[in-house]
Amino acid sequence: MADAIAVPVLALKGVRKSYGIGTPVETEVLHGIDLRLGRGEFCALIGPSGSGKSTLLNIIGLLDRPTSGTLEIEGTTTGDLDDAALTRLRGRSIGFVFQYHYLITAFSAVENVMMPLLVERGRPDDVMRGKAEALLARVGLERWKDSRASHLSGGQQQRVAVARALAADPVLVLADEPTGNLDTKSAEGVFELMRDVNRERGTTFLLVTHNMALARSCDRTIELVDGRVVAGQPA
Amino acid sequence: MNRLLPFEWIAAVRFLHEGRVQSALIVSGVAIGVSVIVFMSALLSGVQGNVIRRTLTAQAHVVVLPREELARPLRDEPGRTAIATVQRQAQRLRSIDQWQTVVEQTRAMPGVLAVSPVAAGPAYAIRGNANKQVTLYGVDPAHHFRIVLLDDKIVAGGTALTGGDILVGTELATDLGLALGDKLRIATTGGLAATLRVVGIFDLGNKGANQRTTYVALRTAQPLLGLTGGVSNIDIALADIYAAETVARSIAARTGLEVDSWIKTNAQFFTAMNAQTLSSMIIRLSVALSVAFGIASVLVVSVVQRSKEIGILRAMGTSRGQILRVFLIQGGIVGLSGSVLGAAMGAGFVGLWRATALNPDGTPLFPLSVDPWLFLAATVIATLSGVVAAITPALRAARLDPVVAIRG
Numbered sequence: 079m080a081d082a083i084a085v086p087v088l089a090l091k092g093v094r095k096s097y098g099i100g101t102p103v104e105t106e107v108l109h110g111i112d113l114r115l116g117r118g119e120f121c122a123l124i125g126p127s128g129s130g131k132s133t134l135l136n137i138i139g140l141l142d143r144p145t146s147g148t149l150e151i152e153g154t155t156t157g158d159l160d161d162a163a164l165t166r167l168r169g170r171s172i173g174f175v176f177q178y179h180y181l182i183t184a185f186s187a188v189e190n191v192m193m194p195l196l197v198e199r200g201r202p203d204d205v206m207r208g209k210a211e212a213l214l215a216r217v218g219l220e221r222w223k224d225s226r227a228s229h230l231s232g233g234q235q236q237r238v239a240v241a242r243a244l245a246a247d248p249v250l251v252l253a254d255e256p257t258g259n260l261d262t263k264s265a266e267g268v269f270e271l272m273r274d275v276n277r278e279r280g281t282t283f284l285l286v287t288h289n290m291a292l293a294r295s296c297d298r299t300i301e302l303v304d305g306r307v308v309a310g311q312p313a
Numbered sequence: 314m315n316r317l318l319p320f321e322w323i324a325a326v327r328f329l330h331e332g333r334v335q336s337a338l339i340v341s342g343v344a345i346g347v348s349v350i351v352f353m354s355a356l357l358s359g360v361q362g363n364v365i366r367r368t369l370t371a372q373a374h375v376v377v378l379p380r381e382e383l384a385r386p387l388r389d390e391p392g393r394t395a396i397a398t399v400q401r402q403a404q405r406l407r408s409i410d411q412w413q414t415v416v417e418q419t420r421a422m423p424g425v426l427a428v429s430p431v432a433a434g435p436a437y438a439i440r441g442n443a444n445k446q447v448t449l450y451g452v453d454p455a456h457h458f459r460i461v462l463l464d465d466k467i468v469a470g471g472t473a474l475t476g477g478d479i480l481v482g483t484e485l486a487t488d489l490g491l492a493l494g495d496k497l498r499i500a501t502t503g504g505l506a507a508t509l510r511v512v513g514i515f516d517l518g519n520k521g522a523n524q525r526t527t528y529v530a531l532r533t534a535q536p537l538l539g540l541t542g543g544v545s546n547i548d549i550a551l552a553d554i555y556a557a558e559t560v561a562r563s564i565a566a567r568t569g570l571e572v573d574s575w576i577k578t579n580a581q582f583f584t585a586m587n588a589q590t591l592s593s594m595i596i597r598l599s600v601a602l603s604v605a606f607g608i609a610s611v612l613v614v615s616v617v618q619r620s621k622e623i624g625i626l627r628a629m630g631t632s633r634g635q636i637l638r639v640f641l642i643q644g645g646i647v648g649l650s651g652s653v654l655g656a657a658m659g660a661g662f663v664g665l666w667r668a669t670a671l672n673p674d675g676t677p678l679f680p681l682s683v684d685p686w687l688f689l690a691a692t693v694i695a696t697l698s699g700v701v702a703a704i705t706p707a708l709r710a711a712r713l714d715p716v717v718a719i720r721g
C-alpha cells in the first residue's frame with residue numbers, strides 16, 4: 079500500500095472544531111485531529127457518545143468546515159473552496175450512508191440510486207438508469223427497483239442507500255452508524271455488502287459504529303475520545 | 314422519470330404529487346380565487362361596457378358650441394370691482410360662425426366617425442288642447458343617426474326625415490295620443506309654428522328623454538328656431554370614446570369655439586365608475602394576495618417536512634440553486650394549474666350567469682364581457698404570483714444547513 083500512502087484519499091492536519099464561537103458557551107469538540115486514509119482502506123471510527131465522531135465525519139464529508147486545520151481530498155485543499163465548489167467536490171468524490179436510510183420517498187429505489195448522477199448532470203438518461211440498475215442488482219434489490227422507497231424494509235432501504243452512495247463512483251464513502259438502526263441480521267448483511275464493495279472496487283470506507291464486533295473486522299479502527307484520536311493511527 | 318425534464322422539474326412534480334392532498338387543497342384555493350377574479354372582472358366590464366354603450370349611443374361624444382357671450386364685471390375704478398357677482402346672460406340661440414368650415418375640418422380629423430350640424434332649441438308640441446314642452450332637434454338623419462343610433466331605438470316607423478316629418482319619443486306619443494301618420498303642431502317661442510307628420514316613434518331608454526326629444530329635418534328646424542342658415546351646435550362621434558377630451562381640446566384650439574366632451578359633461582358618471590373600478594381592484598388584489606399567502610404557507614410547511622430530504626440532496630451534491638428552483642417551480646406549477654382550473658370555473662360562472670340572470674322577457678340583464686385576454690392575464694399573473702410566493706420558502710430550503718437538517 080505504498081502508493082496509497084503517497085496519494086492519500088483523505089488527509090487531515092490539526093483539525094479543530096468549536097461550537098458557539100463568540101458566545102459564553104463556546105466549546106471545542108475536536109482538538110487537533112491528524113488523520114490520513116489511503117486508497118481502498120476500510121476503516122472504522124469508534125468512540126463514546128459525544129466524542130465527536132459525527133462532527134468529524136461531517137467535516138470530512140465537506141458538509142461542515144473546521145474552525146482551524148486543513149483537509150485535503152485526493153490532494154485537493156478544501157479550505158479555500160467556496161460553497162458551490164465544495165458542493166461539486168462532495169458530489170463527485172464522496173458518498174454518504176446515514177443511520178436512518180434517508181431515501182427520497184417521492185422516488186423509486188432505482189431513481190434514488192440515480193439521484194447523485196441526476197443532480198450532477200441535470201437530466202436523466204439511459205446510461206444513468208443502466209448504472210443505477212446494475213448497482214441495485216449488486217446490492218441484491220433488482221426485483222425492487224421500481225418500488226417506492228417508503229415501501230422497502232429498513233435493511234433494504236439501507237442497501238439502496240449504499241448503492242446510491244456508490245452511484246457517482248466516489249473515492250470515499252462515509253457512513254455514520256449505517257447499521258445502528260437495523261436488526262443484527264440486516265446489520266451484518268449491510269456491513270458485508272460494504273466490505274465486498276470495498277474489496278471489488280477499491281472504494282475507501284470510513285464508518286462510524288458502536289458495534290465492536292463489526293469494528294474488529296475492519297482493516298483499521300480509529301478511536302476518538304473527547305475530540306482526540308487515542309488509537310488507530312498508523313505507526 | 315421524463316428524460317426531457319431537468320432534475321428540478323422532476324423533483325418539483327414528484328414532491329407535489331407525493332403531497333397530493335396538500336397540493337390538491339392549495340390548487341383548489343388558487344382556482345377559487347382566480348375564478349372569483351375572472352368572474353368579477355367580466356361582471357364589472359360587462360356592467361360598465363353596457364352603461365357606456367347605452368350612454369354613448371344616445372349622445373354625442375364631443376359637442377361644438379358657439380362662443381359664450383360673457384358679461385364683464387362692472388368696475389368703478391381700475392382694480393376694484395364694484396359688483397362682484399355677475400350673472401350669466403340668458404343665452405339666446407345663436408349660430409356657430411362659419412359652421413360649414415368647422416364641419417368640414419372636423420370630418421377630416423382622424424378618429425372622427427360622424428359629424429352632424431344641429432339646430433336645437435325649445436318648442437311646444439301641441440295636439441288639440443294638450444301641449445307639451447319639448448326640445449326640437451333639427452338634424453340631417455344621414456349624419457346624426459350615426460351618432461345617436463336611433464335605428465336601434467325606433468319602435469314604430471323609420472328614421473328618414475323629409476321637410477314635413479317629425480320623430481317623437483314613446484312618452485310624448487303616449488301623452489299626446491300620437492300614432493304614426495298623425496299630425497303634430499310645433500310652435501316656438503318666437504311665435505313661429507309648423508304642422509308636421511309623425512313618421513317614427515323611438516325609445517331612448519329614459520323617460521325624460523322620451524318625453525322631450527323630437528327630431529325634424531335640419532331645414533325644418535332652422536327657420537322655426539330663428540336660425541335660418543345656422544346651427545346651434547355640431548355633434549361629433551369618435552372611434553375611441555376615451556380620446557374625446559383630447560379631440561375636444563384640439564378642435565377648441567383650432568376654432569376658438571367652445572367644445573365639450575362627454576367625459577367632461579359626464580364627470581359624475583366617471584367618478585362613480587372609477588369608484589366601482591377601484592373597489593373591485595381592491596377585492597381582486599386581496600383575493601390574489603390571500604392566494605399567494607396560501608401558496609407560501611403550504612410550501613413553508615413542505616420545506617419543514619422535507620428538511621431531511623433536502624439535507625440528503627445537498628449531501629449528494631445538489632447545489633443551493635437547484636434546491637431553490639425545485640421550490641420556485643412548485644409555486645409556479647401550483648399557480649398555473651390553479652389558475653387554469655380557476656379560469657375554467659370563471660368561464661362556467663359566466664355561462665351560468667348568462668343562463669340565469671335574465672329580464673322577465675328573457676333578454677339578458679346585461680351582457681357580461683369575456684375578454685380572452687382576461688383569462689390569459691389571470692393565468693400568467695397567477696403563475697407569476699405562485700413563483701413569487703415560493704421565494705421565501707425556496708430561500709429557506711436553499712439556505713438549510715445540511716448538517717442540521719440531517720441530524721435534526
Ligand SMILES: Nc1ncnc2c1ncn2[C@@H]1O[C@H](COP(=O)(O)OP(=O)(O)OP(=O)(O)O)[C@@H](O)[C@H]1O
Pocket residue numbers: 097098107125126127128129130131132133134
Ligand atoms: N451544532 C452543535 N452545537 C453545539 N454543540 C454541538 C453541536 N453539534 C454537536 N455538538 C457537540 O459536540 C460534541 C460531539 O458531538 P457528535 O455528534 O460529533 O458526537 P458523536 O461522537 O457523533 O456522538 P454519538 O455517538 O452520540 O453520535 C457533543 O458534545 C455535542 O453535544
Ligand SMILES: [Mg+2]
Pocket residue numbers: 131132133254
Ligand atoms: Mg454521531
